[in-house]
Amino acid sequence: MNKNDLISAVADSSGLSKSDAASSVEGVFDAITKALSSGDEVRLVGFGTFSVAKRKASTGRNPRTGEPMTIKASNQPKFKAGKGLKDAVN
Numbered sequence: 001m002n003k004n005d006l007i008s009a010v011a012d013s014s015g016l017s018k019s020d021a022a023s024s025v026e027g028v029f030d031a032i033t034k035a036l037s038s039g040d041e042v043r044l045v046g047f048g049t050f051s052v053a054k055r056k057a058s059t060g061r062n063p064r065t066g067e068p069m070t071i072k073a074s075n076q077p078k079f080k081a082g083k084g085l086k087d088a089v090n
Contacts, residue, residue, distance in 0.1 A: 036077055046084030053078045 001009070003025070011021035032050055035042050041051040057073040081089075 044082070046082050048082040048085055049080045051078050051080070052076070 007018060007022045007025050010016065010025055011018045014021065014024075016024065032042050036050060036052050039052065041049055043049045053076045055074050055076050058071045059068055060071045061067065062069050
């Protein structure tokens with residue numbers, strides 16, 4: 001399922017027009033993105049938790065030359081599925 005399929009599914013299940021469903025889906029994505037970028041986590045009970053994991057700086061190797069190189073520290077978005085979602089999938 002891609003983004004357009006998700007918008008169509010939301011429109012069908014909620015009775016909204018496709019443009020209203022697209023605005024809703026975009027609004028949810030924007031809200032989650034803003035919360036994560038400000039360091040908060042988003043908990044959706046029964047669905048899962050979006051959070052930010054801090055990745056430490058490390059040393060890796062350049063695959064072309066084999067030279068050691070430094071990989072800088074970064075923040076990575078993370079999702080942990082909740083019990084309701086796990087049960088629905090299994």
